[in-house]
Amino acid sequence: xxxxxxxxxNICGQNIVINNDVLDNKxxxxxxxxxxxxxxxxxxxxxxxxxxSYNNNFxxxxxxxGMTYDPVKDEFxxxxxxx
Numbered sequence: 001x002x003x004x005x006x007x008x009x010n011i012c013g014q015n016i017v018i019n020n021d022v023l024d025n026k027x028x029x030x031x032x033x034x035x036x037x038x039x040x041x042x043x044x045x046x047x048x049x050x051x052x053s054y055n056n057n058f059x060x061x062x063x064x065x066g067m068t069y070d071p072v073k074d075e076f077x078x079x080x081x082x083x
Contacts, residue, residue: 002028004035005063005076007048012067012076015052028058052076 002023006013022038023031032051039049052063060075061067068077 001054002031002035003052003054003062004039004049005052006039006043007050007069010069010071012063012069013065015063015065028053 002018002020003015004018005015016039018035018038023034026034028051035051036049040047050059050063050069052059054062056062059069060073061078063069063076064078066079068079069075070077
């Protein structure tokens with residue numbers, strides 16, 4: 001299974017899971033463009049998506065809603081909680 005996160009600019013939103021068969025069983029990063037095209041076919045061409053790793057194998061951390069994406073580091077960043 002591959003996980004994709006809907007992006008709003010650099011803010012993470014909804015996550016979806018895509019069966020590996022849809023991605024021709026390709027590994028990341030080859031799977032990402034196929035998955036993005038599939039997500040856009042479901043949710044609209046004007047949506048933005050990135051692949052995220054449930055096991056934290058790439059892009060730092062698994063993307064959760066409210067996290068941000070740093071394109072320079074190519075990582076998802078958790079929000080800082082101030083106390």
